[in-house]
Amino acid sequence: MKIARLTAALALTSMFAAPAVAQQTTVHITIKDHRFSPSEPHAPANQPFAMVVKNQDSTASEFESKTLRVEKVVAPGAEITMRIRPLNPGRYHFFDDFHQDTTEGDLFVE
Ligand SMILES: [Cu+2]
DSSP: OHHHHHHHHHHHHHHHHHHHSOOOOEEEEEEETTEEESSSOEEOTTSOEEEEEEEOSSSOEEEEETTTTEEEEEOTTOEEEEEEOOOOSEEEEEEETTSTTTOEEEEEEO
């Protein structure tokens, strides 16, 4: 009887514990040969998330987006993390301000 009650208590605990864990999305983007990969990443709408941009080129990049309101230099071989505010569904253009002609993409928020 004692074991049965303990098992039930544990089952209840895990049932209630699961939703309490914050599910934060992290969008990973790599810059290589002056291209974003992926160039069309996705993110969930109406919740904050993180974006990690890794620069695998030997030149500096500046990750920039007017609509995401971010602008941050990524040194060669370095990685930056940005906190993005909750966004409405839509398409958010981003680019490398140091290589605008080759390096751009769109974040799809849905
Ligand atoms: Cu800029």
